[in-house]
Amino acid sequence: MTRVRVNGDGQAMVRKVEHPGVDTDVLLEWYRSMVFVRHFEEQAERSFRRGKVGGYLHLYIGQEAVAVGVLGAIRDDDIIFASYRDHAYVLLRGTDPGAVMAELYGKATGVCKGKGGSMHLFDVQRGFYGGYGVVGGHLPLAAGAAYTLRYDHGGDRVCVCFLGDGAMNTGAFHEALNLAGLWGHDGLCPLVLVVENNQYGMGTSVPRSSAVPALASRFDAYDIPNEVCDGMDPEVVYDVVRRGVDEVRRTGRPWAVETLTYRYAAHGAADLLQPYRAKTEVQEWRQRDPIAQTEQRLRHAGALDDAKVEAIAAEAERRVQEAVTFAEASPEPAPGELYTDVYGDERQRER
Amino acid sequence: MPELTYRDALKSTLVQEMDRDPRVLLMGEDIGVYGGTFLVTEGLLARYGPKRVIDTPISEAGFIGCGIGMAMLGLRPVIEVMTWNFSLVAADQIIQNAAKIRYFSGGQAGVPMVIRGPNGAGVQLSAQHSQALESLYGYFPGLFVAAPATPADARGLLRTAIRGSDPVIFLENASLYGLRGEVPDEEYTVPFGQAAVARHGRDVTLVTHGRTLHMTLAAAAQLAAGGVESDVIDLRTLRPLDMATVVESVRRTHRAVVIEDQGGLYGVAGEVMAGIYERAFDDLDAPVVRVSGEDVPMPYARTLEVLAQPNEAKIMEAVRRTVA
Numbered sequence: 001m002t003r004v005r006v007n008g009d010g011q012a013m014v015r016k017v018e019h020p021g022v023d024t025d026v027l028l029e030w031y032r033s034m035v036f037v038r039h040f041e042e043q044a045e046r047s048f049r050r051g052k053v054g055g056y057l058h059l060y061i062g063q064e065a066v067a068v069g070v071l072g073a074i075r076d077d078d079i080i081f082a083s084y085r086d087h088a089y090v091l092l093r094g095t096d097p098g099a100v101m102a103e104l105y106g107k108a109t110g111v112c113k114g115k116g117g118s119m120h121l122f123d124v125q126r127g128f129y130g131g132y133g134v135v136g137g138h139l140p141l142a143a144g145a146a147y148t149l150r151y152d153h154g155g156d157r158v159c160v161c162f163l164g165d166g167a168m169n170t171g172a173f174h175e176a177l178n179l180a181g182l183w184g185h186d187g188l189c190p191l192v193l194v195v196e197n198n199q200y201g202m203g204t205s206v207p208r209s210s211a212v213p214a215l216a217s218r219f220d221a222y223d224i225p226n227e228v229c230d231g232m233d234p235e236v237v238y239d240v241v242r243r244g245v246d247e248v249r250r251t252g253r254p255w256a257v258e259t260l261t262y263r264y265a266a267h268g269a270a271d272l273l274q275p276y277r278a279k280t281e282v283q284e285w286r287q288r289d290p291i292a293q294t295e296q297r298l299r300h301a302g303a304l305d306d307a308k309v310e311a312i313a314a315e316a317e318r319r320v321q322e323a324v325t326f327a328e329a330s331p332e333p334a335p336g337e338l339y340t341d342v343y344g345d346e347r348q349r350e351r
Numbered sequence: 352m353p354e355l356t357y358r359d360a361l362k363s364t365l366v367q368e369m370d371r372d373p374r375v376l377l378m379g380e381d382i383g384v385y386g387g388t389f390l391v392t393e394g395l396l397a398r399y400g401p402k403r404v405i406d407t408p409i410s411e412a413g414f415i416g417c418g419i420g421m422a423m424l425g426l427r428p429v430i431e432v433m434t435w436n437f438s439l440v441a442a443d444q445i446i447q448n449a450a451k452i453r454y455f456s457g458g459q460a461g462v463p464m465v466i467r468g469p470n471g472a473g474v475q476l477s478a479q480h481s482q483a484l485e486s487l488y489g490y491f492p493g494l495f496v497a498a499p500a501t502p503a504d505a506r507g508l509l510r511t512a513i514r515g516s517d518p519v520i521f522l523e524n525a526s527l528y529g530l531r532g533e534v535p536d537e538e539y540t541v542p543f544g545q546a547a548v549a550r551h552g553r554d555v556t557l558v559t560h561g562r563t564l565h566m567t568l569a570a571a572a573q574l575a576a577g578g579v580e581s582d583v584i585d586l587r588t589l590r591p592l593d594m595a596t597v598v599e600s601v602r603r604t605h606r607a608v609v610i611e612d613q614g615g616l617y618g619v620a621g622e623v624m625a626g627i628y629e630r631a632f633d634d635l636d637a638p639v640v641r642v643s644g645e646d647v648p649m650p651y652a653r654t655l656e657v658l659a660q661p662n663e664a665k666i667m668e669a670v671r672r673t674v675a
Contacts, residue, residue: 081420112457122456129423130456134447140416141448147417148424151376151402172443175413188402341458342492344516 022235024303030072030234031294031304032312034064037088038291039316040097041265043324044087044104044118048269052328053104056133057118057269058085063261065290066196067092067162069237073245074160074192079127079149081142082162084119085196085263086131089162095123097319098326107330114333115341135201136170139163143180146191146254156249158190166201168215174222180254181222187252192245193224195258196231202267203276216258224254231259232288352535358528360502361391361467364509365429367538369399372427375513378405378414379431379468388433389469389528411441415466419449419518422464427513432468435484435522449518450493465512467521470498471562471612472649474525475656481649483613485560488520489589489622495543496589498522500564502532504587507541514540524562544591548600552580555670556600558623559610560586563661567610570666579674589619594626601627605636606673610661615643640669 041059048057060067067088082089090100095111103110104118112122119133129145132138142161149157167173183189197215199206207213219226225247229240237259244255262285266274298304355363369375377392377399383406386393396404407414411432418428432438438445449462471483489496495517499505505523512519549564550571559567564585571581582600586593601607607627609620620641627639645659 079424110457112455112459115457116455120455122459124456124459129420129460130452132448134443137416137443137447140413140444141420141423143413144417144420144422144428145424146420148421148426151421151426152373172412172416175410176416178408178410179413179417182408186401341454341456343495344453344461344463 022238024298024301026072027235027294028298028303030068031291031298032316033068033092034234034291034294035312036316036319037064037067037091039313039320040091040101040323041087043320044101045265045269047104047324053118054106055117055119056084057104058267059263059265059269060085060088062264062285062289063196063198063231064088065234066194066231066237066259066261069234070160070162070194070241072234072238073242074158077127078158078160079129079145080160080162081129081138081145082131083135083138083164083167084131084133085164086119086121090121090123090126090128093123093126093128095126095128097323101323101327102330105327105330106333107327108333108337109326109330113337113341115337136163136167136172139167139170139173139176140179143176143183143189143191146180146189147183149190150188150252156190158192158245158248160192160194162194162196164201165195165197165199165206165215166209168195168218169201169209177219177222177224177254181224184224184251184253189254190248190252191254192241192248193219193254193256194241195256196261197258198261198263200263200267200276203274205276216256219256224256226256226258228258228260231261232285232290233293234290352533354531355502355534356528357502357505357523357530357532358389358391360505360534361509361523362393362395364506365392365395366398368510368513369395369403374425375427375429376403376405376421377429377431378407378418380407380409380433382406382431387431389525391528392431411437412444415441416444416448418464418466419444419452419462422462422518423452423460427463427465429465429467429513432466434480435468435470436480436482438466438468438484445488445494445518445520446491450491453517454493461516462518463516465509465519465521467509468523469525470522471524472656472660475651475653476649477651478648483611483644485522485589485611486613486618486622489592489619493517494590495519496522497543497587498561498589499587500527500561500585502530503534504541504547504585506534507539508543508587510538511540511543515543522561526562530565541587543588544593546587546593546596547585548582548596549585550581550583552582552604554580554604554606555674556582556584556597556604556607557610557666557670558584558586558597558607560589560619561612563610563612566661566663567666570663570670573663574667574670579670581670586619586623592622592626594623594630597623597627598630601631602634605634607635607639608642608666608669608673609639610642610666612644612661614646615641616646618643637673640673642666642669
């Protein structure tokens, strides 16, 4: 067990598993994925600063280990719901980065035809059922989706729901969890709740927003087994989540993990000032950067050297630039698209 | 044609649709063991079991949100709200999720879901249990809003709602559940966006929906005794809104009165009036008049409650002003 500093005010006990020793090949693949996601996010921010990406842009930088560890622990036929900080999940799920970037650019070739933007990425074909913009609002959807996975004919698929620490103070969170807990008693709610506790709901820290800052304890109230883990280490996340997911698959009962992580960037790219936290705090967390940690481990194992690190970064950048080129070259949505996708049966529109 | 109550028309339609499609399930507060506050789902738990007839805690945002997730994954949940007043707790789910998911997903996901229950006032339920909410939900693209006034339309519209591919706000009324009427035996649907002409007349067009249809018809019968013949239009759905039928009628009668339960400001009547002015202004011989609920929270005292709502006398008075 090690103690991990949560933030200036509070401390949390974190279970630090012995490194389960995933294959070096797998770890190398995760490293590649994390580097790619970070390059993508850095480019998204540059595009935002250049006015190519509009609206709200929430970057995942710093939290990569969570997405990589969780997605590494589930199957392709499992489904995912997420909040608005959602780029990493679709990218790791295998969605074409060009279509994701084009969505940020508001282009016709975007995953949602330019109608959703950064906060509402979808790739239903790959089981990604959306990013949602109202904090906590997607929790009930995920619980209902999980129920559906057991409604027909058993099966053992699970529904993963990513949420932030901020979502845990909303009514929707508590209502959804109570239902999930109840349905879980009948084996009808294979829901995997992944809290990404990045220490702040926008600019308000966990101790300033939650009467009991040990957030995972809330799951106890709904009879949902839960764990807390280091969210800066993909191997830890993977190990904890894999065992949790196995249990959910077997039992049809919900399970939750609180990953302790950190976003280096502001809440949204438009936030210029961050009066709520000290630069030193960001520096401290950067010491535990998931990509750097993984890189060290791989170097140690002899799987990475300077040349390979550079090559992986170059390859990530090449893919990101390809996505940008695609997005830039893509057409704006046709004006007629304004009225499509409002209803399933377009003939039903107002006469 | 058999005669059914509005309640039995709803219930038998639920049974037919659940027998027809295993993806249809029911969810709501006290709909199973208790049988439903207005007994619309009585006996259905025994028939279909707890997996398809789900008793929920008092948790509208939770179970309506869960219904959205179920619908996105291919089920067809029919959710009962004990009254539409309680839907406000789940407004974020209905408005921000159900109505918009198809659009912001670029058509990748849809929400084929029905939310049904009594709308508007009952008897002395006071302010928090008496609100009529059609203009609220009518505002949001992505939702359908249906308000059947008869047992036959309750069945036809509910069937359309359950078989459709989008979220439907299905507005019933406590005073309608016991209403009897003929309901065709065959498997029919009533399409959305098609108003019904409930009575034919040449002198004035009366436009209404839901519970107020019946007081409007009673007023029309009395007016006919005095020589004023009314065209009575039952909108049946408020989104889509069938303005074509209204405008066609107004072009013949040159006069119109619009009747609704909810308060007049920002309401359905105002929307219908705007449509008439936009499309048939030159055909009008008199200003269009509306008869709405009074612009107050619903009072408890029976005498005040009656004053706050539209009634036959108010409708007749409005028509007399219009045809004068």
